Amino acid sequence: MGGETTGRGRLDVADMRRRVGAHARERVIELLLTACGVVSIVTTVAILGVLVFETASFFAEVSLAEFLLDTRWTPLFVDKHFGIWPLVAGTVLTSAIAIGVALPFGLLAAIYLSEFATPRARSLLKPALEVLAGVPTIVYGYFALVVLTPLLQRFIPDLAGFNALSPGIIMGIMIMPMICSLSEDAIFAVPESMREGAYALGAGKLQTVFRVVLPTAFSGIAASVILAISRAVGETMIVAIAAGQQPNLTANPRESVETMTTYMVQIGLGDTPTGTIEYKTLFVVGASLFVMTFAINLLSQRLSRRFREGR
Amino acid sequence: MAGLDPGQAKPPSRALERAFAGLCLAAALLPLLLLFVLLADVVYDGLSRLDWAFLTSYPSRRPERAGVLAGLVGSFYLVGLTALIALPLGVGAAVYLEEYGGRGRLAQIIEVNISNLAGVPSIIYGLLGLELFARTLAMGRSLLAGALMMALLVMPIVILSTREALRTVPLGMREAGLALGATRWQVTRRIVLPMSLPGILTGAILAIARAIGEAAPLIVLGALTYVDFLPDGLRSAFTVLPIQIFNWIGRPQAGFKLNAAAGIVLLLLMLLLFNGLAIYLRNYFQRRTR
Secondary structure, three states: OHHHHHHHHHHHHHHHHHHHHHHHHHHHHHHHHHHHHHHHHHHHHHHHHHHHHHHHHHHOOOOHHHHHHOOOEOOOOOOOOEOOHHHHHHHHHHHHHHHHHHHHHHHHHHHHHHHHOOHHHHHHHHHHHHHHHHOOHHHHHHHHHHHHHHHHHHHOOOOOOOOOHHHHHHHHHHHHHHHHHHHHHHHHOOOHHHHHHHHHOOOOHHHHHHHHHHHHOHHHHHHHHHHHHHHHHHOOHHHHHHOOOOOOOOOOOOOOOOOHHHHHHHHHHOOOOOOOHHHHHHHHHHHHHHHHHHHHHHHHHHHHHHHHHHO | OHHHOHHHHHHHHHHHHHHHHHHHHHHHHHHHHHHHHHHHHHHHHHHHHOOHHHHOOOOOOOHHHOOOHHHHHHHHHHHHHHHHHHHHHHHHHHHHHHHHHOOOHHHHHHHHHHHHHOOOOHHHHHHHHHHHHHHHOOOOOEHHHHHHHHHHHHHHHHHHHHHHHHHOOOHHHHHHHHHOOOOHHHHHHHHHHHHHHHHHHHHHHHHHHHHHHOOHHHHHHOOOOOOOOOOOOOOOEOOOHHHHHHHHHOOOOHHHHHHHHHHHHHHHHHHHHHHHHHHHHHHHHHHHHO
16 A cells, blocks of 8 residues: 555656646747747837938938928939938829729729629639739839830820839739728628618618718728828839839829839949948938838728727 | 609619629729730740740840849749748747737737738838848848848738638637646647648748749848859858849840740749649648548
8 A cells, every 4th residue: 555655656756747847848838939929029129220220320411401301312423412302202103193093993893892793703803803912013013114104105105214104003003902802891891781771761772882881981991092002102113113213303194203112222232331321311211111101001000990990 | 652663763773883883893804904914915925035044044144145043043042041930930929929928918019010010111121131130240141131031021921821820720629628638839739730730831822922022122132133153051142033033124125124024924933833832732731621
């Protein structure tokens, strides 16, 4: 009997050892997994750190007033000017054209998918539209420069070889699926009872769509459009290929413009030594781009939260 | 009673309704049609240039002699390395958020942070790569610096899709495991991860597909545009297929545009391959778990 007790005691010790070991292992694994999650925080901090550090050293050499008030951007010339507006204008112009294309197409396609399409048509169209968003932007850039610009030049004779119009249109086609899919989610989320209520009051399909469904889904749709704007502002390769590298304070889509992202590519292609003012402009433009897209994303998040709560 | 007669109000609105539905359908089909035409055009141009010599040659000043070897091999190395770094990190972070973090403060901060990171333009990651990896950590314009940067860039995609996959595992499966005395990690390792594997793999392949097509951050990082050698290690300089294509598009001669078209065909083929693989794997695993 005594032997049995000792035996059990030994077993218990062994078992306890194993449990302690297992517990320690569990802790180590949990710590490792937490570390993986923390990598994303470190990434954000590093991005902010890099942008703030280099931007600060840029503004040690160039005044904020010059950055915001000068209307010329010529950091690579002998006569240097550091006014950000030409790059902002190029970015805003190409993005506006893109949204001008993507909004009507995306929204109408979303209405079709949620209100008119048969389940079969829906299951074919949705993945097909996803393909549009999955094509690499370098390919779209090729289309803009090699195919669309020469085509447009037949109809618009004074269209420059590099212009804002062609990449803007192509960019619109690229972001159209984004507006479509997010707007469709918003339209889909409108309760069926509201449609039925409208029908019961004698409204037709069109009246229901325009007076009930779209107004109800409005903030969700707006959030999708704003997110698409952010995407267009940050888009790089299409404009770098087809819009040109000419900082140009203009609203004329036929002219060549340089976007903020294109300027960054331009500097990236050259061999710019660290510490020079040209190197720092890369970061100050990057920081401006970051602030712009971040503000737009925040606005979109606000709107979509309001949409979800208001429902 | 006239207002209640359906025959009176409906005929004009029916026609209008049809027209509107047609307009909406056209809005969905037109961009697709355009893409189809553009793709057909580039494939037609590209196929005429695509041959064995094109695949096995280095860039050249003469378009008919130039090839994509350096870009193709560089892309494979870069994407492979990126996947090696991004997948464990991304899946780990997702497992932490879904299985361990719960509603904790840290988990919430990470969650908000990831959704913000997903909205950062890819070119901004180029600045991070340039300043942090290439300059401060002195990796230069190497494969390693490029892969680390790309890994951070695609991590939000891996995390989001993995979380999605983990959420499809019913809570009851976890509870059954825990009730049998398994530890949290044993439950995760033996039950949750195997069950969500198809979803995780699909997300991983989507992340890889994204990395294959990226050019902008790599240009900012300083990846070379003219490379007549193959990378021989992590510290080696490199180029990738999209940058090679970008370089050719920028040249005025028509011959280089043709090269760009051929490069694009290769790029699209690679993406097709990966997406096909994703679909195949998902179907394969779905059959097996059922």
